[in-house]
Amino acid sequence: MKIKNLILTLCMLACLPAWAKDPIRVLVVTGQNNHYWRQSTNILVGYLNQSDLFKADVAISPPEKGNMEIFKPKFSDYKAVVLDYNGDAWSDETKAAFLEYVKNGGGVVVYHAANNAFADWREFNEIIGLGGWGGRNENSGPYVYYKDGKLVRDESKGHGGSHGTFHSYKVKTIVKDHPITKGLPEIWTHAPDELYDRLRGPALNLTVLATAFSAKDTRGTDRDEPVLMTISWGKGRIFHTVLGHAGASLSNSAIECPGFIATFLRGTEWAATGKVTQKVPADFPKQ
Ligand code: ZN
Numbered sequence: 001m002k003i004k005n006l007i008l009t010l011c012m013l014a015c016l017p018a019w020a021k022d023p024i025r026v027l028v029v030t031g032q033n034n035h036y037w038r039q040s041t042n043i044l045v046g047y048l049n050q051s052d053l054f055k056a057d058v059a060i061s062p063p064e065k066g067n068m069e070i071f072k073p074k075f076s077d078y079k080a081v082v083l084d085y086n087g088d089a090w091s092d093e094t095k096a097a098f099l100e101y102v103k104n105g106g107g108v109v110v111y112h113a114a115n116n117a118f119a120d121w122r123e124f125n126e127i128i129g130l131g132g133w134g135g136r137n138e139n140s141g142p143y144v145y146y147k148d149g150k151l152v153r154d155e156s157k158g159h160g161g162s163h164g165t166f167h168s169y170k171v172k173t174i175v176k177d178h179p180i181t182k183g184l185p186e187i188w189t190h191a192p193d194e195l196y197d198r199l200r201g202p203a204l205n206l207t208v209l210a211t212a213f214s215a216k217d218t219r220g221t222d223r224d225e226p227v228l229m230t231i232s233w234g235k236g237r238i239f240h241t242v243l244g245h246a247g248a249s250l251s252n253s254a255i256e257c258p259g260f261i262a263t264f265l266r267g268t269e270w271a272a273t274g275k276v277t278q279k280v281p282a283d284f285p286k287q
Contacts, residue, residue: 023055024272027078031061031071032087035113040246041084043255044111044264048082051265053278056082064088072097079272080107083114089121099123103234107271110240111264115199116161122202127238129206129231130199132161141201146174146211146224153203160200164219166245168192169212170287171227171259179276180228180239180266181209188285193254196242197221205232210263228263230270237274239267258283 026048030041041058048056059073069091075081075098090098102108110128118124119134130144136159143154171190173181190212197214198221210228214220231238241264244255254260262284266276 024053024080024269025078026054026056026080026082026268026272027073027075028056028058028082028084029061029073030058030084032064032085033113034086034116036246036248037084039252040111040244040255043246043252044082044084047261047265048268051278053265053269061085061087061090068094075101075106076104078106080109080268082109082111082268083117084111086113086117089118095121095124102127102236102238105235105237107268107273108236108238109264109268109271110238112242112244112246115196115240115242123233126202126204127231127233127236128201129203129229129238129240130201130226132196132199134161136160136200138200141203143198143200144203144206144208144226145197145221146208146226151208152223158198160198161196162198163194163196164214166192166194167218169195169215169218171210171212171243172224173210175207175209178207178209178230179274180230180263180270182276183280184263184284185286187287188259189287190243190259190285191253191257193243193257193260194245195220195225195227197223197225199226199242206230228267237271239271241267257285259285 030037045056048054061071115128115131116133119136138157140160170187173186207230208226211224212227214225216222227242229240244260246255269276
């Protein structure tokens with residue numbers, strides 16, 4: 001090969017996007033949800049595959065009351081598993097495979113109503129940190145929120161998980177130097193969405209990266225509720241976003257918000273690799 005061609009070839013290799021050789025493999029787990037999971041999964045897979053970083057596959061469970069014994073996603077083939085699932089219990093074999101995957105360093109992204117799932121599965125609740133609904137109460141762990149700038153772990157009795165009216169709200173970055181949040185505006189305006197509140201759970205090894213104020217006038221709690229979190233479990237890294245409600249086709253503002261998209265993609269990369277190489281996009285919402 002002539003030296004000029006060699007230089008050209010090397011340059012072309014160096015200029016190729018990172019995924020051309022080695023995309024980060026991500027599995028989106030879905031198939032049952034109290035949300036429009038076909039739509040949300042399609043949208044999330046689109047974001048991942050268009051991002052130049054990831055290659056996403058989808059594992060679709062049997063429908064509600066179906067034979068869950070046949071649902072055996074190969075978690076260990078992936079660097080990150082995105083949970084868009086809120087439905088029937090997995091088989092013991094699949095539960096064990098998931099825990100083994102996380103214990104060994106697999107990344108997990110908990111997306112919106114995935115934190116409603118499996119209220120009675122102790123290890124799952126340790127992995128998601130906080131959850132809601134499904135009969136969660138004081139036995140599930142404390143409420144976790146910010147009040148007057150301080151992190152509160154509130155052991156009081158009561159139902160876990162609710163939300164007020166659908167509305168646009170401001171997200172406040174609490175941890176500014178985490179790879180997921182580094183470079184994001186300290187306060188940014190999220191498109192109309194549900195704002196989950198009264199989440200409770202084991203909250204072990206949990207870091208609240210960002211909160212949103214849940215105002216009384218939107219039927220909220222008058223507290224700063226966690227909206228972006230990280231958790232560690234075994235060697236696994238978990239990114240938990242409560243954002244991104246997916247409704248009927250005309251009410252997808254939340255999952256289409258550039259703030260949701262960017263934090264979802266950054267959180268997925270971090271869960272998979274421990275790093276974030278993505279720039280904050282120019283269309284990221286401002287205050
Ligand atoms: Zn929702």
